Amino acid sequence: xTRPSFFKVAAIGGTAAWLAVxxxxxxxxxxxxxxxxxxxxxxxxxxxxxxxxxxxxxxxFLRIFLDSLAWAATTAxxxxxxxxxxxxxxxxxxxxxxxLFLLLIIIPxxxxxxxxxxxxxxxxxxxxxxxxxxxxxGLVDQPLEILxxxxxxxxxxxxxxxxxxxxxxxxxxxxxxxxxxEAAKDLGAGRxxxxxxxxxxxxxxxxxxxxxxxxxxALGMFYVxxxxxxxKSLLIGNFIKNQFLTARDWPTGSGASVxxxxxxxxxxxxxxxxxxxxxxxxxxxxx
Amino acid sequence: xxLVYLFLYLPIVVLIVFSFNNSKYSTxxxxxSLRWYGELLSxxxxxxxxxxxxxxxSLSATCATILGTLAAWALHRYDFKAKKxxxxxxxIVIMSPDIVMGVSLLMLFVAVQLEPGFVTLLLAHxxxxxxxxxxxxxxxxxxxxxxxxxxxxxxxxxxxxTFRHVILPMVMPAxxxxxxxxxxxxxxxxxxxxxxxxxxxxxxxxxxYSMVKLGVKPVVNALCAIMVAxxxxxxxxxxxxxxxxx
Numbered sequence: 001x002t003r004p005s006f007f008k009v010a011a012i013g014g015t016a017a018w019l020a021v022x023x024x025x026x027x028x029x030x031x032x033x034x035x036x037x038x039x040x041x042x043x044x045x046x047x048x049x050x051x052x053x054x055x056x057x058x059x060x061f062l063r064i065f066l067d068s069l070a071w072a073a074t075t076a077x078x079x080x081x082x083x084x085x086x087x088x089x090x091x092x093x094x095x096x097x098x099x100l101f102l103l104l105i106i107i108p109x110x111x112x113x114x115x116x117x118x119x120x121x122x123x124x125x126x127x128x129x130x131x132x133x134x135x136x137x138g139l140v141d142q143p144l145e146i147l148x149x150x151x152x153x154x155x156x157x158x159x160x161x162x163x164x165x166x167x168x169x170x171x172x173x174x175x176x177x178x179x180x181x182e183a184a185k186d187l188g189a190g191r192x193x194x195x196x197x198x199x200x201x202x203x204x205x206x207x208x209x210x211x212x213x214x215x216x217x218a219l220g221m222f223y224v225x226x227x228x229x230x231x232k233s234l235l236i237g238n239f240i241k242n243q244f245l246t247a248r249d250w251p252t253g254s255g256a257s258v259x260x261x262x263x264x265x266x267x268x269x270x271x272x273x274x275x276x277x278x279x280x281x282x283x284x285x286x287x
Numbered sequence: 288x289x290l291v292y293l294f295l296y297l298p299i300v301v302l303i304v305f306s307f308n309n310s311k312y313s314t315x316x317x318x319x320s321l322r323w324y325g326e327l328l329s330x331x332x333x334x335x336x337x338x339x340x341x342x343x344x345s346l347s348a349t350c351a352t353i354l355g356t357l358a359a360w361a362l363h364r365y366d367f368k369a370k371k372x373x374x375x376x377x378x379i380v381i382m383s384p385d386i387v388m389g390v391s392l393l394m395l396f397v398a399v400q401l402e403p404g405f406v407t408l409l410l411a412h413x414x415x416x417x418x419x420x421x422x423x424x425x426x427x428x429x430x431x432x433x434x435x436x437x438x439x440x441x442x443x444x445x446x447x448x449t450f451r452h453v454i455l456p457m458v459m460p461a462x463x464x465x466x467x468x469x470x471x472x473x474x475x476x477x478x479x480x481x482x483x484x485x486x487x488x489x490x491x492x493x494x495x496y497s498m499v500k501l502g503v504k505p506v507v508n509a510l511c512a513i514m515v516a517x518x519x520x521x522x523x524x525x526x527x528x529x530x531x532x533x
Contacts, residue, residue: 007447008365015358015417016373022414023380026391033394086291103526108295111518112475114492115511118499119298122305129301162295212382220386223477227499237386237478244390244482254394257387264382 027261034254044250052251056259061239061252065259068236072218075157079165079214080207082158087169087206088199091176102170109163117156117227124152124228153229157218164217165210172206173199208271216264236260299515306508323509330506336494337510340474343405343490347412348469354413355420355469356462360450362421363428364436377418388415389482396483403485411483412476416469423468427461428454460528467525471518 037049055061090101108116123129124147131143146152176199184194200207222237236256243253309320327333362374380388392414396407435457439449455462477492484490491514498507 011357011361015354019376026395029394030391086288089288107522110471110522114477119302122301123298216384220384240386257390260384261387
């Protein structure tokens with residue numbers, strides 16, 4: 001073997017092998033386990049069973065599952081509503097400070113999300129900043145109970161995931177040629193018409209990327225519900241975690257993981273099918 | 288716009304301010320004090336966890352950077368049959384839910400009877416960082432003039448030499464940014480680490496997680512404040528690296 005082809009083989013083979021062993025193989029393992037029977041002594045018994053999915057068809061899980069999807073969708077929608085005008089404003093800024101403002105969005109993006117979740121406790125707790133402010137302003141008579149409620153979990157999810165929405169939105173809005181909006185105005189479109197006919201379709205890849213990057217993690221972030229929430233199994237993530245660590249029911253945990261991956265694949269296919277293709281460049285996903 | 292910044296930063300600022308609060312109960316301001324930082328220094332369990340975190344983060348970042356850079360170069364330079372599959376694979380690893388990756392790696396390690404701890408943590412962290420390095424370096428490579436490679440090979444460099452002496456120096460800022468990215472990803476990860484490490488090897492986010500669940504000690508605030516400060520430094524550093532030569 002000559003040296004150039006050796007290097008080529010090493011470069012491609014090394015990384016491909018790594019992904020095969022540590023990404024593909026574990027996933028196949030989940031798939032297999034989800035079709036096995038439960039065995040209290042050694043996690044799984046080597047016999048085919050649909051128990052793993054039976055637990056999912058069960059009413060209690062179905063509720064968690066649908067609730068969880070609703071929570072994630074609400075989170076993504078709220079992030080979009082908050083993030084779009086913000087990203088638009090940021091992309092249209094005409095100042096030298098623009099990069100600094102952008103960097104200020106990136107910092108929370110890389111700050112430990114557990115720490116950021118924990119920081120919210122200071123704001124939301126009974127004697128926290130929010131209640132102190134509301135009491136001080138005379139808007140409420142007694143402290144609102146926000147911490148350890150579902151509202152707190154929702155606020156927590158929006159708070160941790162908002163930068164994941166803003167960054168892809170920003171990069172797609174940034175690419176939008178402002179002359180197209182001028183053209184739309186010249187042709188008689190009002191602001192709303194121009195937005196819905198020009199801006200929205202052209203920034204659609206950013207909207208989809210941001211929605212995926214907020215929706216998917218929102219389903220799995222069990223620690224947000226643990227730190228801020230009251231209910232224990234609010235999210236699919238909490239459910240999966242409990243199946244693996246508390247209930248020791250691997251087939252059901254695996255089944256739920258497979259379903260979650262299925263949702264991801266559906267979203268990716270939807271994204272790929274929406275005309276623009278999957279984001280291949282890091283800018284597309286804001287990385 | 289200002290409201291969004293307020294929303295993003297207010298909790299962090301409040302947390303940092305309260306890390307200097309001279310009170311056992313973090314409600315109400317009892318004067319400025321560095322006592323929690325002092326107590327942090329004598330908390331060996333926390334310091335061990337911090338050291339473990341830094342060890343795993345720097346080692347996994349280094350491995351992920353080497354593999355990710357090679358992957359990016361392979362994708363840029365060569366045409367091979369499974370290229371599309373390979374690209375899709377990288378993308379799927381980025382997108383796949385953390386919790387699924389966590390439990391699937393847990394099962395893999397249990398299946399091969401690998402004791403959860405340092406090694407499993409390292410392997411997991413390399414895996415989730417690798418694609419991020421690959422896309423960071425790939426985006427830098429995308430703007431490259433292919434003639435540079437031809438010129439190097441006309442001058443007699445083989446594939447390895449071309450990569451080592453021509454390409455690598457040119458993509459170095461992106462490689463370093465990729466390293467810093469993996470380093471922070473590793474420090475920040477909660478979900479995957481939660482599943483792949485055992486009680487014998489505790490890392491900082493998981494230590495914080497259990498402390499937060501057990502009841503808040505102000506020493507956590509000091510620790511979190513330090514981690515936020517460290518992140519700010521790393522983010523600024525990586526941005527400067529990426530800006531260079533743009």
